[in-house]
Amino acid sequence: MNRTHSMYLGVGIVAAALASSAFGQRMIAVDSGRILYDIDLNTGAKTQFGTISSNAGTTGGLAYDALNGIMYVTSTSLDALYTVDLSTGTATLIGEYGSTSFVMHGLEYDSSTGILYGVSQHDNGLYNIDKSTGLASLIGTSGLSSFSNLGYNSDIDVMYSTNSGTDSFYIMNRADGTVTLVGSLNGPTNPNGLAYNRDNGLLYLVDNSTDNFYWIDVATGVANLIGSTGSGNLLGLAYIPIPAPAALALLGIGTLAFGRRRR
Numbered sequence: 001m002n003r004t005h006s007m008y009l010g011v012g013i014v015a016a017a018l019a020s021s022a023f024g025q026r027m028i029a030v031d032s033g034r035i036l037y038d039i040d041l042n043t044g045a046k047t048q049f050g051t052i053s054s055n056a057g058t059t060g061g062l063a064y065d066a067l068n069g070i071m072y073v074t075s076t077s078l079d080a081l082y083t084v085d086l087s088t089g090t091a092t093l094i095g096e097y098g099s100t101s102f103v104m105h106g107l108e109y110d111s112s113t114g115i116l117y118g119v120s121q122h123d124n125g126l127y128n129i130d131k132s133t134g135l136a137s138l139i140g141t142s143g144l145s146s147f148s149n150l151g152y153n154s155d156i157d158v159m160y161s162t163n164s165g166t167d168s169f170y171i172m173n174r175a176d177g178t179v180t181l182v183g184s185l186n187g188p189t190n191p192n193g194l195a196y197n198r199d200n201g202l203l204y205l206v207d208n209s210t211d212n213f214y215w216i217d218v219a220t221g222v223a224n225l226i227g228s229t230g231s232g233n234l235l236g237l238a239y240i241p242i243p244a245p246a247a248l249a250l251l252g253i254g255t256l257a258f259g260r261r262r263r
Contacts, residue, residue: 025199028086029206029229030073030236034059036089037234039206041197044213044227046234049086056082056091061107061149061193062236063116071238072116072131074104081116081134095134097127102136104129107236108150108194110174112157117174119148119161126177140177142170151194151203153218160203160218162191169221183221188214191223193237206234 027039034052039045052059058077065072073084073091079102082091097104097118104127106119116129118136124144127136142148146165150172153160159172161179167189170179185191190209194216197204205214205223211231214223 025197025242026240027195027197027204028062028064028071028238028240029193029234030059030062031233032058032060032076032235033233034089036084036086037229039204039213039229039237040227041200041204042226044229046229046232050089052082052084052089053091055093056084060105060235061118062195062238063107063109064238064240065109065111065114065116066241067111072107072109073236074107074118076103076105079104081129081131093134094131097129097134097136099136103147104136105147105235106149106161108152108159110152110159111154115174117150117159119150121147124148124163126172126174138177139174142172142177142179144179147192149192149194151196151205153196153203154198155201158218160194160216162188162194162205164190164192167191169216169218169223181221182218185214185216185221185223187223187225188212192235195237195239197239198241204237204239206237208233208235 029037036050037046057075060074060076063072071084073082080096081094084091101122103121104118108117118127118129125141126139129136144163148163151160161170161172168184169182188207193206195204202215213226213229
C-alpha cells in the first residue's frame with residue numbers, strides 16, 4: 001500500500017468513526033435518581049445507558065452546550081451546578097448557586113449568547129448561572145408557581161417555558177424573566193424537561209405524571225403524544241445535534257493534516 005493510499009484510508013477511518021458516534025443524534029434524559037437514558041425520538045421509549053455519580057445528589061434539569069460539547073446538570077438537593085461526562089457518568093462540581101433556598105429545576109443553554117439559564121421553583125425566578133462558578137444571579141420572576149422548565153429554539157432565538165402549576169406553554173423573556181402564555185399543553189399534567197431538536201425543528205417534552213414523550217406545537221402550545229417513556233421520574237432532557245461541532249473540527253484537522261502531508 002503506497003503512502004497516499006494509506007493516508008486516504010486513515011482519513012476514511014476517522015470519518016467513519018465520527019459518523020458512527022458523534023454524528024448520531026441523541027435525545028438524553030435524566031431522572032431524579034441520576035440515571036441517564038437515551039430517548040427514542042420515534043417511540044418515546046427510554047433505554048438506560050449510564051448513571052451520574054452520586055456526588056451530584058438529586059438530579060434535575062439538563063442543558064447541552066453543543067459548540068463545546070459540555071453537558072450541564074443541576075442538583076436540586078445540593079443547590080449546585082455540575083458537568084457530566086456521558087461516557088462515564090462522572091459529575092464534576094462547578095459550584096453552588098449561592099443559596100439553600102434554590103430548587104433549580106429548569107436549566108437551558110442559550111447558544112446565541114453563551115448564557116446558561118435556570119429557573120428556581122422557590123420564586124419561579126429566571127437566573128443567569130455563571131458557568132465557571134455556578135453562582136446564580138436573578139434576572140426576574142414570572143409570577144407563576146410550582147416547577148418551570150426551559151427550552152431554547154436556536155433557529156428563531158426564542159426561549160420557551162412550561163409550568164407544572166398551570167400545565168401550560170409560554171415564551172420566556174430572557175431580559176426580565178416574565179412569560180407570555182402561548183396555550184395549554186392539553187395533555188401533560190406534570191411537564192418537565194424540554195429540548196429543541198435543531199435537526200428536525202421540533203421541541204420535545206417529557207412528563208413524569210403521564211410518563212409520556214411529546215413534541216410541542218410552538219404556535220399553539222399543544223403537546224402531541226409520541227409514546228410512553230415507561231414508569232419513572234424523568235426531569236431533565238437535552239438534545240445532542242448532528243453533526244456535533246467538535247466532531248467536525250476533528251475531521252477538519254485530520255483532513256488538513258492529510259493535505260499538508262500530501263503536498
